[in-house]
Amino acid sequence: MTWIGWPGHSWAETASDGFRVIRARPLGPGSAPQSPTFVSSYDGTVPGPTLRITRGEDLCVRVVNDLAEPTSVHWHGVRLPNAMDGVPGLTQAPIAPGTSFDYRFRPPDAGTFWYHAHIGAQVDRGLYAALIVEEAQPVDVDRGIVLMFAVPPGAGGSPAPVLVNGSLRPDVPVRSGERLRLRLINATTARGLSLKLEGHAPWVMAIDGQPTEPLLAREGRVGLGPGSRVDLFIDATREGGTVAPLVEGVRDEQPVARLVYQRGGEARAARRSAPLPLPPNPLPAGIDLKNSLKAELKLGNARPLDLTGTPLFTVRRSRAVNLGLHNPSGQLQHAARCRRDRTRCLRRRQSRQVAARGPSAGAPGHRNGRLVRGGLARSCCTLLGNRSRPALRGQPTDQAA
Numbered sequence: 377m378t379w380i381g382w383p384g385h386s387w388a389e390t391a392s393d394g395f396r397v398i399r400a401r402p403l404g405p406g407s408a409p410q411s412p413t414f415v416s417s418y419d420g421t422v423p424g425p426t427l428r429i430t431r432g433e434d435l436c437v438r439v440v441n442d443l444a445e446p447t448s449v450h451w452h453g454v455r456l457p458n459a460m461d462g463v464p465g466l467t468q469a470p471i472a473p474g475t476s477f478d479y480r481f482r483p484p485d486a487g488t489f490w491y492h493a494h495i496g497a498q499v500d501r502g503l504y505a506a507l508i509v510e511e512a513q514p515v516d517v518d519r520g521i522v523l524m525f526a527v528p529p530g531a532g533g534s535p536a537p538v539l540v541n542g543s544l545r546p547d548v549p550v551r552s553g554e555r556l557r558l559r560l561i562n563a564t565t566a567r568g569l570s571l572k573l574e575g576h577a578p579w580v581m582a583i584d585g586q587p588t589e590p591l592l593a594r595e596g597r598v599g600l601g602p603g604s605r606v607d608l609f610i611d612a613t614r615e616g617g618t619v620a621p622l623v624e625g626v627r628d629e630q631p632v633a634r635l636v637y638q639r640g641g642e643a644r645a646a647r648r649s650a651p652l653p654l655p656p657n658p659l660p661a662g663i664d665l666k667n668s669l670k671a672e673l674k675l676g677n678a679r680p681l682d683l684t685g686t687p688l689f690t691v692r693r694s695r696a697v698n699l700g701l702h703n704p705s706g707q708l709q710h711a712a713r714c715r716r717d718r719t720r721c722l723r724r725r726q727s728r729q730v731a732a733r734g735p736s737a738g739a740p741g742h743r744n745g746r747l748v749r750g751g752l753a754r755s756c757c758t759l760l761g762n763r764s765r766p767a768l769r770g771q772p773t774d775q776a777a
Protein backbone atom coordinates (compact mmCIF):
# COMPACT_ATOMS: atom_id res chain seq x y z
CA MET A 377 0.00 0.00 0.00
CA THR A 378 1.38 3.42 -0.85
CA TRP A 379 0.59 6.66 0.81
CA ILE A 380 0.06 9.72 -1.32
CA GLY A 381 0.95 12.79 0.66
CA TRP A 382 -1.61 15.29 1.75
CA PRO A 383 -0.93 19.01 1.93
CA GLY A 384 -0.13 19.84 5.52
CA HIS A 385 1.31 16.45 6.36
CA SER A 386 5.03 16.06 6.75
CA TRP A 387 7.36 13.43 8.01
CA ALA A 388 8.82 13.92 11.42
CA GLU A 389 12.56 14.41 11.77
CA THR A 390 14.51 11.53 13.30
CA ALA A 391 17.11 11.96 16.04
CA SER A 392 20.41 10.04 16.01
CA ASP A 393 19.04 7.63 18.65
CA GLY A 394 16.14 6.68 16.37
CA PHE A 395 13.47 8.75 18.13
CA ARG A 396 11.19 10.71 15.86
CA VAL A 397 11.18 14.32 16.99
CA ILE A 398 7.90 16.22 17.07
CA ARG A 399 7.85 19.89 17.99
CA ALA A 400 4.82 21.46 19.58
CA ARG A 401 5.12 25.05 18.46
CA PRO A 402 3.13 28.17 17.71
CA LEU A 403 1.77 28.44 14.22
CA GLY A 404 3.60 31.57 13.10
CA PRO A 405 3.19 33.69 9.99
CA GLY A 406 6.01 31.75 8.29
CA SER A 407 4.21 28.43 8.52
CA ALA A 408 1.42 27.33 6.25
CA PRO A 409 -1.76 26.89 8.23
CA GLN A 410 -4.71 25.79 6.19
CA SER A 411 -7.00 27.51 8.63
CA PRO A 412 -6.12 30.87 10.16
CA THR A 413 -7.96 29.89 13.32
CA PHE A 414 -5.36 27.39 14.54
CA VAL A 415 -2.61 28.92 16.67
CA SER A 416 -0.52 25.86 17.64
CA SER A 417 0.85 22.91 15.70
CA TYR A 418 3.00 19.83 15.68
CA ASP A 419 5.85 20.59 13.28
CA GLY A 420 4.10 23.57 11.70
CA THR A 421 1.06 21.84 10.21
CA VAL A 422 -2.50 21.10 11.33
CA PRO A 423 -2.98 18.18 11.59
CA GLY A 424 0.60 17.39 12.57
CA PRO A 425 2.70 14.68 10.94
CA THR A 426 1.05 11.30 10.53
CA LEU A 427 3.04 8.71 12.47
CA ARG A 428 3.16 5.22 10.99
CA ILE A 429 4.58 2.05 12.41
CA THR A 430 3.91 -1.64 11.87
CA ARG A 431 2.38 -3.75 14.63
CA GLY A 432 5.17 -5.27 16.67
CA GLU A 433 7.41 -2.22 16.39
CA ASP A 434 8.11 0.29 19.14
CA LEU A 435 6.84 3.81 18.71
CA CYS A 436 9.64 6.15 19.80
CA VAL A 437 8.68 9.82 19.80
CA ARG A 438 10.49 12.74 21.40
CA VAL A 439 8.05 15.60 21.95
CA VAL A 440 9.86 18.93 22.14
CA ASN A 441 7.86 21.76 23.66
CA ASP A 442 8.53 25.00 21.79
CA LEU A 443 5.31 26.54 23.10
CA ALA A 444 5.22 29.20 25.81
CA GLU A 445 3.11 26.90 28.02
CA PRO A 446 3.37 23.29 29.28
CA THR A 447 2.01 20.44 27.20
CA SER A 448 1.83 16.63 27.00
CA VAL A 449 0.74 14.10 24.39
CA HIS A 450 -2.04 11.53 24.72
CA TRP A 451 -2.17 8.57 22.31
CA HIS A 452 -5.86 8.20 21.72
CA GLY A 453 -7.18 4.65 21.70
CA VAL A 454 -3.83 2.92 22.15
CA ARG A 455 -3.45 0.32 24.90
CA LEU A 456 -0.19 1.34 26.47
CA PRO A 457 1.72 1.52 29.76
CA ASN A 458 0.33 4.03 32.20
CA ALA A 459 3.47 6.18 32.21
CA MET A 460 3.07 6.81 28.47
CA ASP A 461 -0.56 7.95 28.60
CA GLY A 462 0.25 11.66 28.66
CA VAL A 463 -2.00 12.85 31.47
CA PRO A 464 -0.12 15.69 33.18
CA GLY A 465 -0.17 15.51 36.95
CA LEU A 466 -1.15 11.83 36.92
CA THR A 467 1.02 9.78 34.58
CA GLN A 468 3.77 12.31 33.93
CA ALA A 469 4.89 15.82 34.79
CA PRO A 470 3.83 18.38 32.19
CA ILE A 471 6.49 19.00 29.53
CA ALA A 472 7.72 22.50 30.46
CA PRO A 473 8.47 25.04 27.72
CA GLY A 474 11.94 24.45 26.28
CA THR A 475 12.11 20.81 27.43
CA SER A 476 11.19 17.47 25.87
CA PHE A 477 9.68 14.11 26.85
CA ASP A 478 10.37 10.69 25.33
CA TYR A 479 7.39 8.47 24.62
CA ARG A 480 8.25 4.85 23.92
CA PHE A 481 5.82 1.94 23.75
CA ARG A 482 4.81 -0.98 21.56
CA PRO A 483 1.15 -0.74 20.52
CA PRO A 484 -0.39 -4.21 20.77
CA ASP A 485 -3.07 -3.47 18.17
CA ALA A 486 -2.93 -2.55 14.49
CA GLY A 487 -5.41 0.15 13.57
CA THR A 488 -6.28 3.81 13.23
CA PHE A 489 -5.41 5.97 16.23
CA TRP A 490 -4.50 9.58 16.84
CA TYR A 491 -2.46 11.70 19.18
CA HIS A 492 -3.16 15.08 20.70
CA ALA A 493 -2.22 17.51 23.42
CA HIS A 494 -3.71 16.76 26.81
CA ILE A 495 -3.74 20.20 28.41
CA GLY A 496 -6.66 22.61 28.29
CA ALA A 497 -7.91 23.47 24.82
CA GLN A 498 -4.60 22.79 23.07
CA VAL A 499 -6.14 20.06 20.94
CA ASP A 500 -8.75 22.46 19.59
CA ARG A 501 -6.04 24.98 18.86
CA GLY A 502 -4.30 22.61 16.44
CA LEU A 503 -2.28 20.05 18.43
CA TYR A 504 -3.56 16.81 16.92
CA ALA A 505 -2.45 14.28 14.31
CA ALA A 506 -2.94 10.69 13.17
CA LEU A 507 -1.16 7.57 14.43
CA ILE A 508 -1.42 4.57 12.12
CA VAL A 509 -0.35 1.12 13.24
CA GLU A 510 -0.19 -0.99 10.07
CA GLU A 511 -1.05 -4.68 10.08
CA ALA A 512 1.99 -6.95 9.83
CA GLN A 513 0.23 -8.85 7.02
CA PRO A 514 -0.62 -7.21 3.67
CA VAL A 515 -4.16 -5.82 3.39
CA ASP A 516 -6.06 -5.98 0.09
CA VAL A 517 -6.28 -2.27 -0.75
CA ASP A 518 -4.46 -0.12 -3.29
CA ARG A 519 -4.08 2.95 -1.14
CA GLY A 520 -4.82 4.37 2.29
CA ILE A 521 -6.11 7.88 2.95
CA VAL A 522 -6.36 9.48 6.39
CA LEU A 523 -9.19 11.95 6.85
CA MET A 524 -9.16 13.85 10.16
CA PHE A 525 -12.23 15.86 11.04
CA ALA A 526 -12.06 18.92 13.31
CA VAL A 527 -14.04 22.03 14.06
CA PRO A 528 -12.02 25.27 13.93
CA PRO A 529 -11.85 27.03 17.30
CA GLY A 530 -14.34 29.83 17.70
CA ALA A 531 -16.20 28.77 14.58
CA GLY A 532 -19.65 30.26 14.36
CA GLY A 533 -22.61 28.97 12.45
CA SER A 534 -24.99 26.15 13.15
CA PRO A 535 -23.80 23.60 12.49
CA ALA A 536 -20.20 24.83 12.75
CA PRO A 537 -18.05 24.06 9.71
CA VAL A 538 -16.07 20.83 9.72
CA LEU A 539 -12.47 20.88 8.56
CA VAL A 540 -10.96 17.83 6.86
CA ASN A 541 -7.21 17.50 7.35
CA GLY A 542 -7.19 21.15 8.41
CA SER A 543 -8.88 22.40 5.24
CA LEU A 544 -12.36 23.55 4.44
CA ARG A 545 -13.96 21.29 1.81
CA PRO A 546 -10.76 19.83 0.33
CA ASP A 547 -10.57 17.67 -2.79
CA VAL A 548 -9.31 14.12 -2.38
CA PRO A 549 -7.88 12.77 -5.66
CA VAL A 550 -8.77 9.16 -6.51
CA ARG A 551 -8.30 6.89 -9.51
CA SER A 552 -10.98 4.80 -11.16
CA GLY A 553 -10.77 1.17 -10.19
CA GLU A 554 -8.75 1.44 -7.00
CA ARG A 555 -9.83 0.06 -3.66
CA LEU A 556 -9.22 2.69 -0.99
CA ARG A 557 -8.93 2.37 2.74
CA LEU A 558 -10.34 5.53 4.24
CA ARG A 559 -9.27 6.04 7.82
CA LEU A 560 -11.80 8.47 9.29
CA ILE A 561 -10.83 10.14 12.57
CA ASN A 562 -13.17 12.41 14.49
CA ALA A 563 -10.68 14.77 16.16
CA THR A 564 -13.36 16.96 17.71
CA THR A 565 -13.87 16.98 21.46
CA ALA A 566 -17.65 17.29 21.47
CA ARG A 567 -19.07 16.91 17.99
CA GLY A 568 -20.62 13.68 16.75
CA LEU A 569 -20.39 13.21 12.98
CA SER A 570 -22.69 11.48 10.54
CA LEU A 571 -20.77 11.05 7.29
CA LYS A 572 -22.03 9.90 3.93
CA LEU A 573 -20.12 9.43 0.71
CA GLU A 574 -22.42 10.00 -2.24
CA GLY A 575 -22.57 7.33 -4.91
CA HIS A 576 -20.40 4.76 -3.13
CA ALA A 577 -21.03 1.76 -0.93
CA PRO A 578 -18.36 1.66 1.77
CA TRP A 579 -17.48 -1.44 3.73
CA VAL A 580 -17.02 -0.77 7.44
CA MET A 581 -13.83 -2.68 8.31
CA ALA A 582 -12.83 -1.41 11.75
CA ILE A 583 -14.28 0.71 14.51
CA ASP A 584 -12.08 2.53 17.00
CA GLY A 585 -9.03 0.74 15.63
CA GLN A 586 -10.47 -2.77 16.08
CA PRO A 587 -11.46 -4.96 13.10
CA THR A 588 -15.10 -5.83 12.68
CA GLU A 589 -16.88 -8.23 10.31
CA PRO A 590 -17.03 -6.28 7.03
CA LEU A 591 -20.45 -4.72 6.80
CA LEU A 592 -21.92 -2.42 4.18
CA ALA A 593 -22.85 0.96 5.59
CA ARG A 594 -26.46 1.51 4.60
CA GLU A 595 -26.79 4.47 2.23
CA GLY A 596 -23.07 4.93 2.64
CA ARG A 597 -23.55 6.55 6.04
CA VAL A 598 -21.35 6.09 9.11
CA GLY A 599 -21.46 7.71 12.54
CA LEU A 600 -18.44 8.77 14.57
CA GLY A 601 -18.57 9.97 18.17
CA PRO A 602 -15.99 12.49 19.40
CA GLY A 603 -12.54 10.88 19.25
CA SER A 604 -13.83 7.82 17.33
CA ARG A 605 -12.36 6.25 14.22
CA VAL A 606 -13.86 4.15 11.45
CA ASP A 607 -11.91 2.36 8.71
CA LEU A 608 -13.78 2.02 5.42
CA PHE A 609 -12.93 0.18 2.24
CA ILE A 610 -14.24 1.91 -0.85
CA ASP A 611 -14.20 0.66 -4.43
CA ALA A 612 -13.73 3.65 -6.72
CA THR A 613 -16.22 2.57 -9.38
CA ARG A 614 -16.90 5.86 -11.14
CA GLU A 615 -15.26 7.20 -14.28
CA GLY A 616 -12.50 9.79 -14.53
CA GLY A 617 -13.53 13.42 -14.20
CA THR A 618 -16.45 12.79 -11.82
CA VAL A 619 -16.73 14.00 -8.25
CA ALA A 620 -18.38 12.44 -5.20
CA PRO A 621 -19.20 14.70 -2.25
CA LEU A 622 -18.61 13.57 1.32
CA VAL A 623 -21.39 15.14 3.34
CA GLU A 624 -21.86 15.53 7.09
CA GLY A 625 -25.07 15.80 9.07
CA VAL A 626 -28.40 14.02 9.12
CA ARG A 627 -31.01 16.70 8.64
CA ASP A 628 -28.78 19.55 7.43
CA GLU A 629 -26.25 17.85 5.23
CA GLN A 630 -23.22 19.96 4.43
CA PRO A 631 -20.42 18.95 2.04
CA VAL A 632 -17.12 18.62 3.89
CA ALA A 633 -14.87 17.17 1.14
CA ARG A 634 -15.03 15.71 -2.36
CA LEU A 635 -13.56 12.61 -3.95
CA VAL A 636 -12.29 13.85 -7.31
CA TYR A 637 -11.67 11.15 -9.91
CA GLN A 638 -8.58 11.85 -11.96
CA ARG A 639 -9.28 12.12 -15.67
CA GLY A 640 -8.81 9.22 -18.03
CA GLY A 641 -10.03 6.37 -15.84
CA GLU A 642 -12.83 4.10 -16.94
CA ALA A 643 -15.73 3.35 -14.67
CA ARG A 644 -15.78 -0.18 -13.26
CA ALA A 645 -19.15 -1.72 -13.73
CA ALA A 646 -18.61 -4.39 -11.11
CA ARG A 647 -17.48 -3.81 -7.56
CA ARG A 648 -14.79 -6.06 -6.27
CA SER A 649 -15.91 -8.97 -4.14
CA ALA A 650 -16.53 -8.40 -0.45
CA PRO A 651 -13.29 -7.85 1.45
CA LEU A 652 -11.93 -10.32 3.96
CA PRO A 653 -11.93 -9.07 7.55
CA LEU A 654 -8.79 -7.30 8.72
CA PRO A 655 -6.47 -9.55 10.74
CA PRO A 656 -7.60 -9.69 14.37
CA ASN A 657 -5.84 -7.90 17.19
CA PRO A 658 -4.93 -9.75 20.39
CA LEU A 659 -8.15 -9.18 22.32
CA PRO A 660 -10.16 -11.82 24.14
CA ALA A 661 -13.12 -13.12 22.16
CA GLY A 662 -15.29 -13.68 25.19
CA ILE A 663 -16.00 -11.85 28.42
CA ASP A 664 -16.54 -13.64 31.72
CA LEU A 665 -19.74 -11.87 32.71
CA LYS A 666 -20.58 -14.29 35.52
CA ASN A 667 -17.62 -13.18 37.57
CA SER A 668 -17.72 -9.56 36.52
CA LEU A 669 -17.89 -6.59 38.83
CA LYS A 670 -21.10 -4.63 38.40
CA ALA A 671 -20.90 -0.87 38.59
CA GLU A 672 -23.10 2.06 37.70
CA LEU A 673 -22.03 5.46 36.54
CA LYS A 674 -24.17 8.52 36.19
CA LEU A 675 -23.06 10.84 33.43
CA GLY A 676 -23.55 14.34 34.73
CA ASN A 677 -22.72 17.70 33.32
CA ALA A 678 -19.14 18.33 32.29
CA ARG A 679 -16.96 19.29 35.21
CA PRO A 680 -13.23 19.15 35.83
CA LEU A 681 -12.07 15.57 36.25
CA ASP A 682 -10.40 14.90 39.58
CA LEU A 683 -7.85 12.35 38.48
CA THR A 684 -6.27 12.01 41.90
CA GLY A 685 -9.51 11.52 43.81
CA THR A 686 -11.18 8.33 45.00
CA PRO A 687 -11.53 5.83 42.16
CA LEU A 688 -15.01 4.87 41.03
CA PHE A 689 -14.16 1.25 41.79
CA THR A 690 -11.16 -0.96 42.27
CA VAL A 691 -10.94 -4.25 40.45
CA ARG A 692 -8.49 -7.11 40.05
CA ARG A 693 -6.57 -7.11 36.80
CA SER A 694 -8.28 -9.09 34.00
CA ARG A 695 -11.63 -9.18 35.79
CA ALA A 696 -14.49 -7.89 33.63
CA VAL A 697 -16.43 -4.84 34.71
CA ASN A 698 -20.08 -4.69 33.74
CA LEU A 699 -20.72 -1.00 33.65
CA GLY A 700 -24.12 0.66 33.44
CA LEU A 701 -23.89 4.14 31.98
CA HIS A 702 -26.84 6.26 32.95
CA ASN A 703 -27.59 9.46 31.12
CA PRO A 704 -30.24 11.23 33.16
CA SER A 705 -30.47 14.29 30.94
CA GLY A 706 -32.59 12.60 28.28
CA GLN A 707 -31.72 15.59 26.13
CA LEU A 708 -28.06 15.46 25.29
CA GLN A 709 -26.21 12.38 24.33
CA HIS A 710 -23.03 11.78 26.22
CA ALA A 711 -19.79 10.41 24.90
CA ALA A 712 -18.22 8.03 27.42
CA ARG A 713 -14.77 6.65 26.90
CA CYS A 714 -12.63 4.16 28.75
CA ARG A 715 -9.02 5.19 28.60
CA ARG A 716 -6.16 2.76 27.96
CA ASP A 717 -8.62 -0.09 27.75
CA ARG A 718 -11.34 -1.40 25.53
CA THR A 719 -15.04 -1.70 26.17
CA ARG A 720 -17.58 -3.91 24.54
CA CYS A 721 -21.25 -3.04 24.18
CA LEU A 722 -23.41 -5.70 25.73
CA ARG A 723 -26.59 -5.13 23.86
CA ARG A 724 -25.84 -6.52 20.43
CA ARG A 725 -28.01 -5.54 17.56
CA GLN A 726 -28.36 -7.23 14.21
CA SER A 727 -25.76 -5.94 11.83
CA ARG A 728 -28.44 -4.70 9.45
CA GLN A 729 -29.88 -2.43 12.08
CA VAL A 730 -26.42 -1.31 13.02
CA ALA A 731 -25.71 -0.32 9.43
CA ALA A 732 -28.91 1.68 9.31
CA ARG A 733 -27.95 3.72 12.33
CA GLY A 734 -24.29 4.03 11.54
CA PRO A 735 -21.70 1.62 12.87
CA SER A 736 -20.85 3.53 16.02
CA ALA A 737 -24.46 3.44 17.14
CA GLY A 738 -24.08 0.01 18.67
CA ALA A 739 -22.06 -2.36 16.56
CA PRO A 740 -20.67 -5.32 18.39
CA GLY A 741 -16.96 -5.36 19.00
CA HIS A 742 -14.39 -3.63 21.11
CA ARG A 743 -14.50 0.10 21.29
CA ASN A 744 -12.94 3.00 23.15
CA GLY A 745 -16.30 4.26 24.19
CA ARG A 746 -19.82 4.86 23.18
CA LEU A 747 -22.52 7.44 22.86
CA VAL A 748 -25.19 7.23 25.53
CA ARG A 749 -28.58 8.59 24.67
CA GLY A 750 -31.08 9.38 27.41
CA GLY A 751 -31.58 6.38 29.66
CA LEU A 752 -29.36 3.49 30.58
CA ALA A 753 -26.82 1.84 28.35
CA ARG A 754 -24.62 -1.01 29.43
CA SER A 755 -21.05 -1.60 28.41
CA CYS A 756 -18.54 -4.13 29.50
CA CYS A 757 -14.96 -3.30 30.04
CA THR A 758 -12.37 -6.00 30.60
CA LEU A 759 -9.17 -4.77 32.12
CA LEU A 760 -6.63 -6.37 29.90
CA GLY A 761 -3.44 -6.03 31.78
CA ASN A 762 -2.76 -2.42 32.55
CA ARG A 763 -1.79 -2.41 36.18
CA SER A 764 -2.95 1.15 36.45
CA ARG A 765 -5.90 3.42 36.61
CA PRO A 766 -7.87 3.36 33.43
CA ALA A 767 -9.90 6.54 33.36
CA LEU A 768 -13.49 6.81 32.32
CA ARG A 769 -14.20 10.07 30.68
CA GLY A 770 -17.63 11.35 29.76
CA GLN A 771 -18.84 14.54 28.26
CA PRO A 772 -22.00 15.79 26.61
CA THR A 773 -21.89 16.06 22.84
CA ASP A 774 -23.52 18.89 20.99
CA GLN A 775 -26.08 16.55 19.48
CA ALA A 776 -29.57 16.06 20.72
CA ALA A 777 -30.43 12.50 21.58
Ligand SMILES: [Cu+2]
Nearest residue numbers: 450452492603
Ligand atom coordinates in the same frame (compact mmCIF):
# COMPACT_ATOMS: atom_id res chain seq x y z
CU1 LIG B 1 -8.10 11.63 23.06
